[in-house]
Each structure stands twice: as C-alpha cells, then as structure tokens.
Amino acid sequence: MKSSQVVSLQDVRPVRKRKKTISRTVKLRAQTILKILEKVIPIPVVELASSNPLELLIATILSAQCTDARVNKVTPALFARYHSAQEYADAEPAELEDLIRSTGFYKNKAKNIMASGKAITTRFHGTVPHTMDELTTLPGVGRKTANVMLGSVFGEPAVVVDTHVKRVSNRLQLTVSDDPTVIEYDLQQLLPKAQWTVGAQRLLLHGRYVCLARLPKCEECAIFLNCPWKGKSSVS
Numbered sequence: 472m473k474s475s476q477v478v479s480l481q482d483v484r485p486v487r488k489r490k491k492t493i494s495r496t497v498k499l500r501a502q503t504i505l506k507i508l509e510k511v512i513p514i515p516v517v518e519l520a521s522s523n524p525l526e527l528l529i530a531t532i533l534s535a536q537c538t539d540a541r542v543n544k545v546t547p548a549l550f551a552r553y554h555s556a557q558e559y560a561d562a563e564p565a566e567l568e569d570l571i572r573s574t575g576f577y578k579n580k581a582k583n584i585m586a587s588g589k590a591i592t593t594r595f596h597g598t599v600p601h602t603m604d605e606l607t608t609l610p611g612v613g614r615k616t617a618n619v620m621l622g623s624v625f626g627e628p629a630v631v632v633d634t635h636v637k638r639v640s641n642r643l644q645l646t647v648s649d650d651p652t653v654i655e656y657d658l659q660q661l662l663p664k665a666q667w668t669v670g671a672q673r674l675l676l677h678g679r680y681v682c683l684a685r686l687p688k689c690e691e692c693a694i695f696l697n698c699p700w701k702g703k704s705s706v707s
C-alpha cells in the first residue's frame with residue numbers, strides 16, 4: 472500500500488443506510504458471542520496509550536498500518552515534545568518524521584499530523600472536535616479513527632472496524648463484506664446500540680490475541696462452538 476493510501480476516500484464516506492434483512496439466527500449468534508466475549512474480556516481497553524483526546528487522535532493516526540505496541544513505543548517521546556494542536560502545526564517536519572519513523576509511512580503521517588494540528592487550531596479553537604462529520608474533515612482521519620475518538624473519548628456509541636474486526640466478523644459470518652464501512656453498518660444492526668463500542672472492541676481484541684490471521688488459536692477459543700468458519704476445524 473502506498474503512503475498516500477493510508478486513509479482512503481472509502482474510509483471517510485458516511486455509512487449508507489441500506490435496507491437489509493438480518494436473520495434472527497445471525498442476530499442471536501452475534502449476541503451470544505458478545506456475551507461470551509464479555510466474560511473473557513470484561514474491560515475491553517483501547518491499548519493505545521494516551522492521556523487526553525489530542526494524544527489519542529495522534530496515536531490513532533500513527534496506528535494506521537502499524538501495531539499499537541509499536542505506536543506505544545514512539546508516543547512517550549512524541550507527547551513529551553508536542554503538547555497542543557498548535558505545536559503539532561508548527562512542528563519541524565524532519566524532527567517530527569524522525570520521532571515517528573518506526574511506525575511506517577512516516578512522511579505521510581507527519582504531514583497529516585501537522586495538517587490536523589493546523590485544522591484543529593484554526594477551525595476548532597485548539598480542541599479535538601466531537602462529531603463524526605467534523606473529525607473526518609481532519610487530514611489522516613477516517614471513520615476508523617473517528618470511531619475510536621467517539622467511542623473511547625467522547626462516550627458516543629461507535630463501531631471501530633480495523634483489520635481484526637474485519638477478519639473476525641467475516642469468520643463469524645456477522646458480515647459477508649470486506650468493506651469496513653459496510654461491516655460497521657452490519658455490526659450496528661446486530662448489536663444493541665449500548666454495546667457498539669465495547670462489542671466492537673471485544674471483537675478487535677479477540678482478533679488480536681486469539682483469532683489470529685494466519686494461525687487462529689481455535690483450541691483456546693471461548694466461542695469455538697459458535698464459530699461457523701469452515702477453516703476452524705482444520706486448525707483446531
């Protein structure tokens with residue numbers, strides 16, 4: 472993937488409300504799965520380290536095509552160097568790039584972070600905006616990042632769809648789409664609104680630690696019996 476594709480137009484388009492009949496069976500399965508995952512992952516924390524909305528926004532921009540663990544290695548020095556949207560806007564590009572280099576696509580990410588700093592300073596009085604429409608006007612911020620902010624910082628119901636949620640949702644047949652925006656909508660239909668944020672975060676953590684992309688740990692999976700994926704028995 473080219474650096475310019477870190478956030479695509481597809482990422483920021485609004486969720487299209489399409490008519491769709493979701494079978495009762497799928498809905499019940501989704502709710503059973505989420506109940507089991509709730510026991511296994513009672514507090515589904517966001518693993519990106521941050522202490523305020525601006526820091527989480529910057530960390531989430533850096534997490535594109537990068538692990539949270541890697542991002543958490545670079546952010547202590549980054550957050551010690553820059554403390555406000557204005558300071559990111561005024562950053563010296565080479566210095567900023569150097570600080571975030573190991574997260575990959577660092578030139579594009581530095582450009583987006585500086586431009587977002589400028590946009591937050593000039594258009595939002597230095598405060599990270601609180602709505603999907605406003606957040607997705609920021610450079611480098613797509614629906615995934617906006618949903619992280621809405622769900623984790625601003626207390627809005629929000630379904631974050633990253634690579635783990637995409638994979639797990641497909642294996643569990645909670646969606647048949649590869650499109651993150653469609654998956655977001657499908658999960659919204661399957662889960663009670665109050666469960667959107669924590670439910671999606673539990674699917675994310677299940678994908679990160681158990682339902683791995685190449686070698687899922689089916690033998691230790693709490694939802695093995697509820698998983699309809701044909702590939703599961705061959706690896707269990």
Ligand code: SF4
Binds near residue numbers: 642682689692702
């Ligand atoms: S049984 Fe295997 S494939 Fe199914 S959800 Fe669990 S880890 Fe993933």
